[in-house]
Every structure is written in structure tokens, then in C-alpha cells.
Amino acid sequence: MERQAGIAIDMIPIERIAVNPYQPRRRITAQELRPLADSIRVHGVLQPIVVSPIQRGFQLVAGERRYRAAKLAGLARVPAVVRRVQAAGSAVLALVENLHRQSLSYWDAAEGFLRLDTEFHWTQSRIAGQMGVSQSAVANKLRILHLESDIRRQIQDAGLSERHARLLLTLPTAKRRRELLRMMIEDKLTIRQAEEWAKSRSSDTGARRLPKTVVKDFRIVYNAFKETLDTVGTAGMAAEMTHVESDDYWEIRVRIPKNQEG
Numbered sequence: 001m002e003r004q005a006g007i008a009i010d011m012i013p014i015e016r017i018a019v020n021p022y023q024p025r026r027r028i029t030a031q032e033l034r035p036l037a038d039s040i041r042v043h044g045v046l047q048p049i050v051v052s053p054i055q056r057g058f059q060l061v062a063g064e065r066r067y068r069a070a071k072l073a074g075l076a077r078v079p080a081v082v083r084r085v086q087a088a089g090s091a092v093l094a095l096v097e098n099l100h101r102q103s104l105s106y107w108d109a110a111e112g113f114l115r116l117d118t119e120f121h122w123t124q125s126r127i128a129g130q131m132g133v134s135q136s137a138v139a140n141k142l143r144i145l146h147l148e149s150d151i152r153r154q155i156q157d158a159g160l161s162e163r164h165a166r167l168l169l170t171l172p173t174a175k176r177r178r179e180l181l182r183m184m185i186e187d188k189l190t191i192r193q194a195e196e197w198a199k200s201r202s203s204d205t206g207a208r209r210l211p212k213t214v215v216k217d218f219r220i221v222y223n224a225f226k227e228t229l230d231t232v233g234t235a236g237m238a239a240e241m242t243h244v245e246s247d248d249y250w251e252i253r254v255r256i257p258k259n260q261e262g
Contacts (some may be wrong), residue, residue, distance in 0.1 A: 009048050011170040014070060017049075017056035022087070022094050022115065023064050036069040045070055048079040052090060058082070061090050062097040088120045092130055106162040107152070111139035115140070140166060148174050151181055158185045167191070170198050 031215065049063025060067055061083065070078045093094060093113075113131075116122040124142070128135040142163040147155075152172075155165050168177045180197060183189050189197070240255040 008081070009079050010082055012051060012058055012080040014067070014078050014080075015076060015081075017051060017067065017078070018054065018057060018059045019067075020060045020062075020064065020090060020094050020100075022090055022112075023060075028065060028068060030072060033065065033069045033072050036065060037072040040075065042065075042115055045075070045078050048081050050093065051080045051082055052085040053082060059090070061085055062093045089114075092116070096131065105156070106141060106144070108154060110145050113138055113141055114145060143169060145224040148177070150169070151177055154181060154185065160184060161191075163191060165193070167194055171201065176201055247262055 045066055046064065047063070049066050050061040051058035053059075054063050056082070063080075067078065069176065072126075077252050112176050117124070120131075124138045128138045131138070140162070144152075147165060147168060151168065152158050152165075155168075168181060169182060171177045180189075180201075182195060184194055185196070242253045
């Protein structure tokens with residue numbers, strides 16, 4: 001046993017350490033761990049992991065990446081701080097450590113918050129206070145878990161942001177959400193473009209607003225033609241212009257007499 005800054009550190013056999021069931025990070029690949037494992041082979045584990053005693057050995061509380069990288073590097077023992085922690089405390093410590101890492105996905109954070117909510121009956125306010133985030137941030141992360149499982153999977157596979165996920169929740173039906181998600185992925189819509197699309201389809205009034213835009217655009221064209229004919233009129237040539245509207249198009253008619261009296 002050694003001490004660092006008053007903290008007792010033991011060299012624990014790595015085979016006696018069980019993973020933390022409350023670990024929020026779901027995806028840790030060997031490729032991600034390889035640089036850390038290479039560093040550990042050369043320099044060792046510079047920052048001890050935290051473990052808690054259990055009936056047969058220890059349970060990992062914090063330091064999941066260091067623990068896995070040490071196993072990948074072939075270490076037999078790892079430096080660890082032994083701390084007795086209850087289940088809720090273990091979950092909190094694992095979440096706190098990982099939330100300060102930018103690489104933790106917002107999905108993993110959301111699922112960690114959900115476990116504190118459902119298993120330990122923590123309020124959103126308490127979660128926010130323990131995690132050092134706003135209550136609205138906790139609420140937003142919990143809300144994205146309401147998305148359909150296939151939509152969640154596609155968002156993760158495509159690497160879309162939390163803002164993309166929250167935007168999909170503004171749409172009233174799963175069909176609309178899947179439609180917008182497809183365009184986000186295939187057409188690479190910007191957030192602004194996706195917001196405009198969602199806004200126009202968030203209610204049934206969206207489709208009724210479209211003809212007003214068409215009428216406005218036609219008037220611009222009509223006025224341009226009219227100004228041109230007015231110019232022709234000042235040159236002494238009388239001309240008449242009328243327009244006809246059908247279901248599919250606008251038709252502009254210009255009549256110029258053949259015989260001009262001057």
C-alpha cells in the first residue's frame with residue numbers, strides 16, 4: 001500500500017475487479033482504448049481507479065477506461081483507491097466522472113439520469129444538483145429517451161447531435177420524425193433547414209400557408225410585367241394585360257392592337 005496526498009492506494013489484482021453495473025458509458029471499443037493502453041504499458045496507470053469492496057473482490061466505481069485499458073495492456077494489478085460506496089453512490093460517482101469527459105455521449109448521460117430517476121427515485125432537481133448541470137438540461141436529456149428505438153439507433157449511428165434529437169421531438173407523429181430524420185441523414189440538412197421543415201409541418205396549418213407564398217411570388221412577376229408594359233405605353237403603344245388563374249398555373253395575356261393611331 002502507498003499513499004498519495006493522504007489517500008491510501010492499493011495494488012489490486014485486476015482479475016478481482018468486477019465492472020460497475022451503473023457505468024453510463026455503453027460503447028468503449030478496443031480502438032478507442034489502444035492509445036491509453038500503449039501509454040499504460042510505458043508509464044503505468046498514473047491516476048488510480050476507485051473500487052468498492054464486495055463479497056468476492058471489488059467492484060469498479062470510477063475509472064472504467066483506465067481499468068479496461070490496463071486489461072488490454074496486460075497488467076496483472078492496478079493502483080486503486082478502496083472506498084465503501086452504496087449502490088446509489090456508485091452510480092453517482094461513475095456518472096460524475098464520465099460527465100466531465102466530452103467523449104461521453106449524450107445518450108449515455110440520458111440513460112444514466114434515467115437510472116437515478118427510476119432505480120433510486122431521484123428528482124430532476126437532485127440529479128441536476130449532483131451532476132452540476134441545470135434542471136432543464138436533465139429534463140431535455142430524459143425527453144430524448146422518448147424517441148422511438150429505431151430513430152434513436154439511427155441518430156446514434158449517424159452521429160447526429162442532441163439538438164437534432166430534440167428537434168425531432170417537436171414533430172407530432174413518428175412518421176414525420178422518420179421523414180425528417182431521413183432528410184437529416186441523406187440530404188445532410190443543417191439545423192436551420194431542419195428547424196424550418198419541422199416548423200412548417202408541426203401543425204396542419206403548415207400546408208395552408210403555402211398558397212400564400214405562391215400568390216406573393218406571382219404578384220412580383222405580375223408587377224414586373226406591368227411595369228414593362230407601362231414603359232411601352234409611354235412610347236405611344238397601347239397595351240392591355242390580363243391574367244387567368246387555374247388550379248395548376250397562372251396565365252398572363254398581353255394584347256397589343258395592330259393598328260395604332262397617333
